[in-house]
Amino acid sequence: MAKNIYTKVLQDTQTKARLGYIDLPHGRVETPAFMPVGTNGTVKGIYHDKVDEIGYKIILGNTYHLYLRPGTEVLEKFGGLHKFSNWNHNILTDSGGFQVFSLSGLRKIKDSGVTFQSHIDGSKHVFTPEKVVDIQGIIGSDIAMVLDVCTPPGIEYRNAKEAWRVTKAWAERSIEERNRLGESFRGNLFGIVQGNFYQDLRKESALTLSEMDFPGIAIGGLSVGESKEQFNDFLSYTAQYITEEKPRYVMGIGSPDYILSCVENGIDLFDCVLATRMARNGGIFTDDGVITMKKAVHKFDERPLQEGCTCTCCQKYSRAYLHHLIKCNEMYGGMLATEHNLTYLYNFLERIKQSIREGRFAEFKKEYMARFYGTK
Incomplete structure (x- = not known):
């Protein structure tokens, strides 16, 4: 039984x-x-x-x-x-x-x-x-x-x-x-x-x-x-x-x-497998949607991938550095991106749980979707 x-x-x-x-x-x-x-x-x-x-x-x-x-x-x-x-x-x-x-x-x-x-x-x-x-x-x-x-x-x-x-x-x-x-x-x-x-x-x-x-x-x-x-x-x-x-x-x-x-x-x-597979190809979760690190727009960007993120990349490196690693197909780039995406999803679930505790899950979902996907 x-x-x-x-x-x-x-x-x-x-x-x-x-x-x-x-x-x-x-x-x-x-x-x-x-x-x-x-x-x-x-x-x-x-x-x-x-x-x-x-x-x-x-x-x-x-x-x-x-x-x-x-x-x-x-x-x-x-x-x-x-x-x-x-x-x-x-x-x-x-x-x-x-x-x-x-x-x-x-x-x-x-x-x-x-x-x-x-x-x-x-x-x-x-x-x-x-x-x-x-x-x-x-x-x-x-x-x-x-x-x-x-x-x-x-x-x-x-x-x-x-x-x-x-x-x-x-x-x-x-x-x-x-x-x-x-x-x-x-x-x-x-x-x-x-x-x-x-x-x-x-x-x-x-x-x-x-x-x-x-x-x-x-x-x-x-x-x-x-x-x-x-x-x-x-x-x-x-x-x-x-x-x-x-x-x-x-x-x-x-x-x-x-x-x-x-x-x-x-x-x-x-x-x-999305979070890790995407990371190895330079796809990064942020609150403003998925960003692609291969794009030239990141070449001089001094910002972290996501403000407040506790992953190694966000704490120590810039978007520009990760862009460089991904463009060069460096193994470390994929590792940093993987850690970031898994950290992001873990924290995302923590935010979801907190919204349920506070009785505002529906509001959280609506606001998150509007920002991440650009929907109303």
């Missing part, structure tokens, strides 16, 4: 935004929280110590990638990903379902599981719901995700219904495998809502998974190429049918507008 891991501390009076915390094997995570992505056991372009110093208490790893490299034998020898990567806080691992979905022609989905070819060497592998739970047990995931069938927007209803049928069956088998493993599986297994962009399937999926023996629920199948309007509509529609007693997680969300929409709809966790 899954234990209760979520405690709600405060509910916003104007929206569904809420404050709470999740108790996990490697410590408490205050929510709402953004989670940096460390696909291969490292957040690209930044030391784990610095991620910790910023304030993050949970990062992501990816089951698909870690299964292929370094492999379960290595991870088992080192006692899991925490010790292997020297990260002492929580780790959430994606099941690999989205990565397998992205392989397109290199995979085949059946009731039993999914057969796929490695993107590395073309070798064939099989993921079953049970195997994915087992792998995440070896990884030592604090939050583990079930194997699901992720579908793109625009597919026919019958295909979406079939994907949800398989996802449900896999969810049931995942719970059985977790229960079979008993105390050797120390993490928390989350279910994933699917249903594509069909309201009846979304509602059925959300209600069904909420009743199943999961300590937390993720909303999958969003941010997969649909319009922003579709995202907002189906996020709001789906979230209303997920129990408020469990933490809610939307996968693959990392821009301020999407984060604000998630918080507004009572979502507690979200993650995305």
